[in-house]
Amino acid sequence: MELENRVAIVTGAGGGLGRCHALLLAQLGARVVVNDMNGENADRVAAEIVAAGGEAVGVAASVTDETAVAAMVADTLARWGRIDILVNNAGILRDKSFAKMDLADFRLVVEVHLMGAAICTKAVWDTMRAQGYGRIVMTTSSSGLYGNFGQANYGAAKLALVGLMQTLAIEGDRYGIRVNCLAPTAATQMTSGILAGEALARLAPDLVSPGLLALVGADAPSRAILCAGAGHFAVANVTLTEGAQIGGTGPDAARRVAAAWDTISDRSGEVVPAYGFFQAERELAGAGVAIPATAAR
Known part of the structure; x- marks a missing residue:
């Protein structure tokens, strides 16, 4: 019981x-x-x-x-x-x-x-x-x-x-x-x-x-x-791939994203984020910006 x-x-x-x-x-x-x-x-x-x-x-x-x-x-x-x-x-x-x-x-x-x-x-x-x-x-x-x-x-x-x-x-x-x-x-x-x-x-x-x-x-x-x-x-599970740091804006950046699609979508090393802001934390870390892990939770 x-x-x-x-x-x-x-x-x-x-x-x-x-x-x-x-x-x-x-x-x-x-x-x-x-x-x-x-x-x-x-x-x-x-x-x-x-x-x-x-x-x-x-x-x-x-x-x-x-x-x-x-x-x-x-x-x-x-x-x-x-x-x-x-x-x-x-x-x-x-x-x-x-x-x-x-x-x-x-x-x-x-x-x-x-x-x-x-x-x-x-x-x-x-x-x-x-x-x-x-x-x-x-x-x-x-x-x-x-x-x-x-x-x-x-x-x-x-x-x-x-x-x-x-x-x-x-x-x-x-x-x-x-x-x-x-x-x-x-x-x-x-x-x-x-x-x-x-x-x-x-x-x-x-x-x-x-x-x-x-x-x-x-x-x-x-x-x-x-x-x-x-x-x-x-x-x-809802997972997130490791992805790739592209950077930049405009047409050239858009073309780099399209060209890197295989890398961006590669599922090896994918993770299950513990919270939604994990995505933003990792993106900022890839851009060289460190923020507190609990900033947006």
């Missing part, structure tokens, strides 16, 4: 991957708030947890509704006194090639995935800071990390969540808040029509959820991007 006495909120947990997340967290001892737009589905999953001997409550709310999310958080605190874990899982698809995509569908996907996660995270942030403990998981995707045809809206929103994770992990560190991303590959309602046959069976969502404990447990890392599917787990 590694999560005994912990309180978790899982969004989009009325079915599919979110349901599997909620069930596993409960099996590990957490008290679970099962959130979903469909109240009946949320209550059904909560009832599953209770029937198995756990503690859970279903909450019907859209993650884009700030008032409803605030009420969910307030009710959770009134019921259990704390919030330790937030799994931002809720999402939708509106797949089309960019040429055929309506901007309304672009905005809607960004609103649900990115703003929904931001709204839910903001709602629990002060509580986690005050209690000196928090574990937040953003649900990203290989479509955001690497691109996928027909998912410009989804990919943009999912990679934006990585950026949100990176900064919140830095800001939350001193308060004991660790923030990570999960990039799942799972056969759910969102992937129906894309996969079939044996692939669907091998990509059961409950094969993804075991990765959660590593991201929300007491010894969780921070700023990790865990890719999970079919029982396989890997970590993705």
Whole structure:
């Protein structure tokens, strides 16, 4: 019972991957708030947890509704006194090639995935800071990390969540808040029509959820991007090559950059920066300018 006495909120947990997340967290001892737009589905999953001997409550709310999310958080605190874990899982698809995509569908996907996660995270942030403990998981995707045809809206929103994770992990560190991303590959309602046959069976969502404990447990890392599917787990990183010092301005400098492209893009010796200003620090160092390492953090 590694999560005994912990309180978790899982969004989009009325079915599919979110349901599997909620069930596993409960099996590990957490008290679970099962959130979903469909109240009946949320209550059904909560009832599953209770029937198995756990503690859970279903909450019907859209993650884009700030008032409803605030009420969910307030009710959770009134019921259990704390919030330790937030799994931002809720999402939708509106797949089309960019040429055929309506901007309304672009905005809607960004609103649900990115703003929904931001709204839910903001709602629990002060509580986690005050209690000196928090574990937040953003649900990203290989479509955001690497691109996928027909998912410009989804990919943009999912990679934006990585950026949100990176900064919140830095800001939350001193308060004991660790923030990570999960990039799942799972056969759910969102992937129906894309996969079939044996692939669907091998990509059961409950094969993804075991990765959660590593991201929300007491010894969780921070700023990790865990890719999970079919029982396989890997970590993705945003890296920075060593590059080359070019210097100068204007057309001649531009030509030197183009000519040095192979060197600039050479991945041998690439690093994973610990913070965003690392790039500027290294660039200035290459130009012979030394600055304090914490100047812009």
